Amino acid sequence: MASHPHIAIIGAGPGGLALARTLHLGGIPVTVFEREPHAHFRPQGGTLDIHPDSGQLALRHAGLEIEFRQIARYEDQGNRLYDKTGRLVFADDDTANRDRPEVDRTALRNLLLASLPANTIRWDHALQEIRANADGTHELVFEQRTAGPFDLVVGADGTWSKVRPLVSRYVPQYTGITFIEFGIDDVDVRHPALSTLVGRGMLQAEGDGRALIVQRNGNAHLRGYAIFRVPVEWAEKTFEFSLPSAARARLAGEFEGWAPALVNLIHACNDQIVPRPIYALPVGHHWLNRTGVTLIGDAAHVMSPFGGEGVNAALLDAAELGRHLIETPAWRQAVQAHEEAMFARILDTAQGSADAIATELSHVGLQLSMETMQQHARAHANQFRSAENAISR
Ligand SMILES: Cc1cc2nc3c(=O)[nH]c(=O)nc-3n(C[C@H](O)[C@H](O)[C@H](O)COP(=O)(O)OP(=O)(O)OC[C@H]3O[C@@H](n4cnc5c(N)ncnc54)[C@H](O)[C@@H]3O)c2cc1C
Structure with missing residues (x-):
């Protein structure tokens, strides 16, 4: 019988839940620890556009493509830019057949939660600290209890990750x-x-x-x-x-x-x-591999929301770490391979987001926003056509 590492995921956001789902499909059991008291504690926030080559790809690998299409709002992909006088500077309204559908965060979380076996999530578990054991495993410390030992702890606990300090001394600025x-x-x-x-x-x-x-x-x-x-x-x-x-x-x-x-x-x-x-964390944020601990999503590379890449990157990290753990017999090497690939993959995205926030609200802000919207309109109309071609082949 294959023996799997004992894995804890901290955080039931999109990254943590997508990883739990991917590992579940691969036959690797996990436990997710989430600080919120239950699944409906608070609405999860606004709308997210899910990109074909990252977020949608990850959901496909998680076996959730059909379920995603049922909650995706393809009809809400329009973009309009106004100046302060109310003059419409740019409109991209004919977008229902584009490839970046919107989804409400709560709907996405519910979809992922429904895809997991009961008892995967331990609600009301706000991680306070992680203690390293002499044998390389880790113990999780919550307010009134502990859990463990775990061979691998994955920090999917967002911007203010309590796992990150084990591998990096950077904090978001x-x-x-x-x-x-x-x-x-x-x-x-x-x-x-x-x-x-x-x-x-x-x-x-x-x-x-x-x-x-x-x-x-x-x-x-x-x-x-x-x-x-x-x-x-x-x-x-x-x-x-x-x-x-x-x-x-x-x-x-x-x-x-x-x-x-x-x-x-x-x-x-x-x-x-x-x-x-x-x-945001600095562009290029990375760490030296430490056995038994890793990060995905915002915990690893929180960036400004400009570009709408954060959730897509978190979902792709989850799919990729899951794939490495399922395909590589030696789990320590799988984690190392995940980290190396993630550091390289996120560089351009993080740089784009940092550039966007640097020029936001500048004297050329309106012009730059218009150029970005024009580029998106061209690129994503084309991408949808190539995705359609790929599917029909
Ligand atoms: C205003 C705003 C708008 C945004 N808009 C977009 C957008 O349009 N498109 C886009 O792609 N991205 C957007 N983002 C970014 C996006 O929200 C994140 O990139 C994405 O949610 C990251 O997912 P995650 O799973 O890594 O982390 P999170 O979504 O942050 O999930 C972390 C989870 O961990 C839990 N947690 C935290 N600490 C602990 C702890 N100590 N113990 C246990 N559990 C814990 C949290 O409760 C949460 O459930 C936006 C961000 C902001 C701030």
Whole structure:
């Protein structure tokens, strides 16, 4: 009988769950430890575009292609760019047959959870620290209990990973950019004009060194981000987040002089207003292999959300680490091969994301956003055609 390493995954985000699923398919049992108390503790956040050569590929390897297609919103891939006067600078509306469908984060998590055997996830387990045993295994320490020993601990625990310090002394640094998140429910019925303004996909507007990004999510929900280049403490000092109506009025005030049609997106917010300072690890972040511990996803290479690559990279890391562990008899070598490949694979993506955030909100920001949208429109129309050809061959 094959003997497998005893594996713990920390974090039931997209990366951790996709790895658990891939290993389950390969006949390798795992336990996932997640700090949230249960699966429906909180909505998981906004919409994600899942890319063909990373996120979709990983879901295919996880045997979830059909299930993914059932929750993917191909009809919501549009892009619109406005200037601050409300002038439409660029529109890419005819996108239903493109290859980067949107999916709500909660729907993606539910899909992955449903694909795992019962008892794979230990909810309400917030990792506090990891203790190394003399025999090379590791013990996990939670608030009131411990678990282990484990041969391999995979940190899929996001930006503020508690596993990362075992292999790296880097911590994510503030990028200088803060998102203020807001939401609008039932937009088609309650705010048809805003629904039309945003269209089927994403609206972006830029001017005066600030920006708005608003994305259509499932169930007629809009999720928006007001984007500023500010010191990290600015948002907490400026807004009373515990008083949503006051925070909303203050946020709308930041867009004085903008077209009322755009500012109305903020006035219509009926949700909490939440600060999201954006942190990233350095481009090229890597570590020396340490037996028994590794990282995937944001824990390994958190980057700015510009480019929409984070979740796709996390899913691909999961698929690749899973594949290495299934195919390579010596699991230590499998982990080493995963790390080497991941460090090389993520370089361009992380660099692209760092370049994008460096020029965000600059004097040429609107022009650069338009060029990016034009490139995407061309590239992804073509990619879809080549994917279709590949499938029909
Ligand atoms: C505002 C914003 C917008 C974004 N938009 C996009 C986008 O459009 N497209 C895109 O691709 N990416 C986007 N991202 C990035 C994306 O969210 C991440 O790259 C992705 O979620 C990474 O997945 P992950 O599984 O590595 O980590 P996470 O999704 O962060 O999951 C980590 C999991 O670990 C758990 N956890 C954390 N600490 C512990 C602990 N100590 N013990 C136990 N469990 C723990 C968490 O509760 C969570 O369930 C965005 C990020 C932000 C901040």
